[in-house]
Amino acid sequence: MNDSGFCTDCGVKIVSFENLNTSNCPLCGSESTPCADENQVSASINWHELHILIVWAEQFAKTSEMKRTVWSIAHRIEKQYPDKHLLTLAGEMSQLKREFPEAKINGVAGVE
Numbered sequence: 001m002n003d004s005g006f007c008t009d010c011g012v013k014i015v016s017f018e019n020l021n022t023s024n025c026p027l028c029g030s031e032s033t034p035c036a037d038e039n040q041v042s043a044s045i046n047w048h049e050l051h052i053l054i055v056w057a058e059q060f061a062k063t064s065e066m067k068r069t070v071w072s073i074a075h076r077i078e079k080q081y082p083d084k085h086l087l088t089l090a091g092e093m094s095q096l097k098r099e100f101p102e103a104k105i106n107g108v109a110g111v112e
Contacts, residue, residue, distance in 0.1 A: 005036040009072045032069055047084050050077070054087040 003017045009030035017034065024031055054074045061067040074087040086092050093105050 003036070005034050005039075008032040008035050009069055011072065011076055030065075030069075032065070047081070051085075051087050055089045058088050058090065 005014050005017065006012060007014065007025040007028060007030055009032050010025060010028040012025060012027040014026075014034055017036075025034070054070065057070045058067060058074075061070055071088055071090065074091070078084070078087055078091075086095060097103060097105055
């Protein structure tokens with residue numbers, strides 16, 4: 001059995017779950033369940049479909065920790081496809097704010 005993986009929140013590589021002295025991530029301190037490498041899959045999905053799933057997850061996350069997890073997963077996927085548009089609503093709204101600094105954006109978590 002492969003017991004390596006990565007932190008769901010920050011993506012830090014975990015060489016062995018057995019050797020961790022804590023249940024928290026050694027880098028970010030997250031208490032989220034880490035992702036085991038043996039559970040990696042490839043799925044065929046349209047970017048628009050993925051965007052819809054991420055935005056729904058982002059908007060229905062009940063806690064700030066869960067929103068952070070959704071954003072972390074989305075950012076890891078975005079890094080794999082830098083030519084595609086952003087997956088999160090907060091990311092899209094932040095990008096609009098940078099492009100149009102005078103615009104007012106209300107009601108979207110993660111947008112300042």
